[in-house]
Amino acid sequence: MTTFLQQLVNGISLGSIYALIALGYTMVYGVLRLINFAHGDVYMLGAYAGYYLSRKLKGDEPSLASALLVMLGAMLTCALVGVIIERFAYRPVRRAARLTLLIMAIGVSLFIENAAQLVFGPDPKFFPSLAPRADFRVGGVRLTSEQLTVIAVSFLLMLLLRFFILKTRTGKAMRAVSFYLDTAKLMGISTDKIIAITFALGSALAAAAGVLIGMQIPKIDPLMGILYGLKAFVAAVLGGIGNVPGAVIGGLLIGTSEVMVVGYLSSTFRDAIAFGILILVLLLRPQGILGRAQKEKV
């Protein structure tokens, strides 16, 4: 039983990371109907931004303040990266066919991956400890402070996002844009600005996920975004793409089922499970768990 509970904790902390990344996919899909394949790579850039920032701050003892600074710095950096990607890669082709946009996304993703190998070097890097660490024991289950931080920070960020989308003017505008882009424009909403904000927010969340994984694992490398990105994408589809709470549920489900499969079956199936779920969802409930079935817009 303790083993099962321990696996559950492992699964939730991995799932929170997927959830944070999945939010970016789902938000961008919501406003642009675009699968932003470069999103996983923004997550990787977030991890690297965190790595270099924490190296800069090194010398100080690990403290909560420096951890917070690293996190915010990485989020800000990636928000900027997200805006740049949107402005220079997606906006010029936004009015083109959907396929053009998709191919652009794949191109941006490949560009970032290979540029990162050139700039950072293909060797994996290892995060220094950011925050003072401690272990907690509940029954036989061990919770490291890193795992707790991952879970707590993810949920805090998701709540903030939910508040932002539901309660603020900009959030309202975002929902309007995701409903009908052209109508929103007619109503006087600056759609360009809203789309840029969406990219900034999604990318900042991905950066947070990158820093959190760096604290927990602690290995990062330039290609780490590919698999995490794909799994987070599956999580977004599972929850119902375009649906914010759905992305969170999808992420947690994928993370937990992955850990359980590795623990109780075999690590060989680790990646198979996520994509197996994707196939099942597409066959049985293509709109995802929380998604509403949509008639094709004509």
Add this chain to the structure above:
Amino acid sequence: MKSRVLRAGLLIAAVVAFPIACRRGGGDEILVGEYGSLTGTTATFGQSTNNAIQMAFDEINSAGGLLGKKVRVAVEDDQSKPEEAATAVTKLINQNHVVAMLGEVSSSRSLAAAPICQANGVPMISPSSTNPRVTQVGDYIFRVCFIDPFQAEVGARIAWEILKVKKVAILSDVRNDYSVGLQTFFRQHFKGFGGEIVAEQSYSEGDSDFRAQLTQIKSANPEAIYVPGYYTEVATIARQARELGIAVPLIGGDGWDSPRLWEIGGEALNGCYFSNHYSVDDPSPAVQKFVADYKKRYNQTPDALAALGYDAARILADAMKRAGTTKGDKVRNALLATKDFPGVTGTITINKERNAVKPAVVLKIENGKFVYMTTVKPTGT
């Protein structure tokens, strides 16, 4: 318009001239190919090997060269990926026209490259691939290190005789021929001693989250864990194991040998053991001279992969000297006749399976130092 035509013409000329310019060599130098992981997850393996090979050839050149010529090594990076290893040797053979090949450390990468060397009749010496299948590829493929059935036996002896434990768990890399080989042979030997394997879990090279596997291993209460992997994953596993409250020692093989192991894993590795090809603490003059020369040149302590790279390069040169030529089949025959070669990693004799037969050492990790414990001789010698 005119300049565009001109530019296109120049480009075509350059493309045509490039392979011709590359075809040189063979004149007053002997060109040996080397492929290795200069970057990627096992970067230190390739770098150490490359450093030592360069050093060996420089020593040969300054002592008058080989067959009246200078030896030069053409290096290709395979980024720690098997498919890149195949590309690298293809390029070295077809474009650089190397006469012999040195590489790789990783068995999976040697296995990807060996068939290409075999098909082209280019003798290949792997300095440190320990999986038995590597030299089974064909009669042009050699190695200068011991093989995994023996290394796994040493691992089993560490558990049974040094740690005196009876219940061991195994965590291996399923996508790595080296790791899977060690896992199989370790299980055989340890059970043969009367021990029990209480859990077997696996991961894939490049994974970074091992908590699920370790949680499962913890519930089986082993007294030691055999982790036959490479240093990046091993060090991460050690850290995550300690975080989950697993305090038992880890045991491993020569894939652990890297200065980065301690850098990544730190204190989590204290009290862990691994089998290796040589120890820098070996007082024999050959080892001490090599360690001193290497330190002077590169300002770091040579790991076993450096020592084996050095031996591989010198055995190749020795075979070419005895053959009196660099022709592939003649060099191959000379390599096969290698007997009692005084290497840094022990006296090397190549047997008819083209493997080296030699002892292994057991090292214990104590505060960042690899402390020599004992030497295990292969049975039957």
